[in-house]
Amino acid sequence: MYRPISSNATAAMRRTRLLRPVQSCRAFHNYFVTHLPSSSMHPDSRSPAGPSHNLPRAASTPYTPGSKPDAVPARPPNMPSRDLTVVRIPLRRAKHHFGVSVSRGQRPGQEDANQAGTIRIPAFAKRVPVFYFAVFDGHGGSECADFLRDELHGYIEEAAAQFGLRSSLKKDEQQAINDQPDRETQPSPGPLDAARLESELLEEYKSTIGGYFRRWRPNYLSVTQPTESDEPQPSSTPVTLESVLTYAFLRADLDFVTAQARKPDPDDPFVSDNPLNRDEILGAPHLPPSGHHTIGGPGRFKGGSTASIALISTPTPAPFWHPAAHSTLVVAHVGDTRVLLCETASGRPIALTANHRPSHPTESRRLRRWVTNSLVTDSFGEERFEGLANSRSFGDMLSKRVGVSSEPDIARIDMLPAQFSFLVLLSDGVSGTLSDQEVVDVIKEAATPEEGARKVVEYATEVSHDGDNATCMVVRLGGWERRSEGGVGSLGTKEMRDLRRMEAQDPRRRGRL
Template identity: 70%
Template sequence: TLKRTTAMSARGLRTVRTRNPLLPVPGRDAAWIVRDAANSRDCQRLRLGSTQPLRRHFHNYFVTHLPSSSLHPDSRSSAGPGHKLPRSASTPHTPGPRSAPAVAPPNMPSRDLTVVRIPLRSAKHHFGASNSRGQRVYNEDTYQAGTIDMPAFAKRVPISLVRRQAARTAAEGEGTSAASALGDPQVFYFGVFDGHGGIECSEFLREELHGYIEQAAADFGLKSSLKREPGAPDSMREPEALNTQREPAKQIQEQQPQDTLADDSGACKLESDLLDEYKRTISGYFRRFRPNYFSIPSTSESSPAEQPPSQPHRVTLESVLTYAFLRADLDFVTAQARKPDPDDPYVSDFPLNKDEILGSPHLPPSGHGIGGGSTTRFKGGSTASIALISTPTPAPFWHPAAHSSLVVAHVGDTRILLCETATGLPLALTQDHRPSTPAESRRLTRRFVTDSFGEERIQGLANSRAFGDMQSKRVGVSAEPDVSRVELRPAEFSFLVLVSDGVSGTLGDQEIVDVVKEARTPEEASRRVVEYATEVSGDGDNATCLVVRLGGWERRDEGGVGSLGTREMREMRRSEALDPRRRGRR
């Protein structure tokens, strides 16, 4: 619970002292003071030009409302004895046979709440992350965790469940998640990125991919799924306001999230422009490229009178994520193509403008350059898997009684798992993008080859989808993600796990979830998974693991046989890895 989190050191808990951290300062220039919530005495003045926007750094924390009593005794509360007698005049109360029961304490929602920022990396009871470079010289894995500014996409729940969750969280002293800048509950963002050939691409995704998602949601006009009809009670209101309204019978049943409608000249034009840019820049496979979640009208030679009337373009979260992934990939590849190729005798006879791309580069939402400080071209890439969690109510998604929606976008061979509370079995939400899989082989036809070890590769790569890899773009290595959605019912799943190929390529899904079950906190679980994978790995690849607590965390070891199913196998693998006589055979 959050009460245990608030008992952490003051360094991990920051109290927000103002609702608006940006305070204008009168003067001739446009000056602003950014006030840090952790230390309000330190103020930094930033002089901004008229055209340069203020960059919003990634929110690696979540904002929540906690009762003041969980932080310190609330002196402002009016609760207490009605008399004004001194303490020396008070005597213990001895209940008699005709004594009236004590007055019930006031409801928790009516008490003063304190807005706090809790960094996810400090909330060890709710989130854990660990990585290791293994036996490699460099660690090319990166990860990201926090909240992003985008509309909620959770499925609406009955108002009765909203009141029930609010009453339960209040009775347990649990904090309620604060609303985002858009007025919806915060959307949590978790991502793991496995780079290859270098760390430039995985670092770019860690720092910029969430910004592309936020920008795409704004450009597409994505609307919140929690908006109700005028006059209907809102699930975001306080429990007292909900109790005073009559509950319509039509809104008792759960409702699926509705797709929002946008103008064809808006979202559809963005999709068409992006595909045209792919054709001009890369060509090859992308000349006839049409992503699954794009709703672009088909171009035919028939006259306009014979074509059916155009329907409104439906904007979904899947189309927003697909656009954000493809936009980020194209920007990264274009930025690398502008850099000079490293000195190589083989390419000395090529034309100087072989890889030249004309025009001005498309900058990421942050406005920063792409590719870091490297002056030479980066030809590697990275895989990526992200998870977005949205709740229909202010109750946090890790509460046992909370409903939430999980959306996963995946490219490459990173992996995301859910652990079912009732059975203890893993539920894989991603599938590796290999050239040999049926879906990918149909997409790529016969463009892949087999190496000396029998592993099928496309242009020397083991993954058929990835960010970067500019030399393999023409044959079909794209960043089009597979997007899936899972509705998380109360305490249905115990935890969420995101791992890189260094873990999933060595351990089975059941092994991963069983190691997590034996840990006390998600932070300890992520560390144990990485240590075990590094210990038994034969190739020593980089290993990264993220563990996110869900509603069934306290019952994670009750389903099925708990962690006993793979314990004997794990002990045997660990003993074989430590045996010096077997090391040379691996």
């Protein structure tokens, strides 16, 4: 049974949700601002002598200051200012920096979604914004994946502002950021404010969903729920980016689930005796950071989505794709989407995520502590939990009470200059068909990240057994120009890839599947 929370607590939380200012979410941009040599402003190879950046003609317009969220990067070292021009470059059209490719496969619709751009959070950035890359793999429909594509970055920015996240830079560097004229002046929350928000969120999960979440102990948050009767206790632990990401993921998921519970259920025209959340009792609206009123379409959506996001920042003037740049990469992950790094020296893939499947030892132990008789094996020999292939996801409202959580696994990697060649984000339509080494070897043979993403999706679609939706996102890093030098380059899996392509073209193959 689900217990409604007290009327006073409900009213307080309803006021908090209703009065949440939309302005608290800073603008999300799909472009970046950087320096380019003045002689390379024209992308055409027939232009006058000088270095060419091969960017689209529209990206060659000199940057005009005045847009508040835009931060002009510091001038790269050893480059006179008279030889540089600041330009604004559309990220999705900068094929030498970024590439993404998608395919519907043999499915009736596209349920994958992706996002790329810049956000401004004071985590570890100096003057440039944090780059944000994300892949979402929906199931049961695209509503949840589309919601995350449009809103998750806003939840992260909002949580950072609410928690009063501080930069990890040195004091003098942080002071330089504080002195910028475009910085918004507002009261600075602290760890106790963050603990209060976390405590309210845990209480909301406990009261509106219940079940597994009554005794839930999330990682990275500074408050816990030792027993069902004990009250969460605030802590003075410093706010970290990991705690902000965890809170943002959980907040977004709870808003999505509670919004679905308020909608009519096409499979059950009668109101349930055990409402999933307080909205079915009080009708309090939940607004995402963008302020949009519709979350997930007009009808109740019972499906969900996985998510993998990557945040990249450099504390130096050089951008993260520069061979001399030190960068920090933070990955937050839920489900079976995948994030890989290609190591420049060895040419090998480094997996930064692990699939949240019921068969995974950690997930199996977590679920079996709270639920029994919910793990089953399907005809393909794969374990499923409540009929789901993933034990963690956004949405999936009918399975939330038994332990399907959106709590992310988070990894932080300090990237040395040119240590890694590129970053890859994949949906399971690719990672479920190709090995990690096959993916990075295909990208090594491409001239640009855009071409690499396209070739990975084409290859995965060609040899796929189930024709799932496929998404591949490739981000250039400092070692891109040396991507084929490590190990045996792209030859390690070439024979295997040629054989798989030959089998895929065999007309008898369809009858054997």
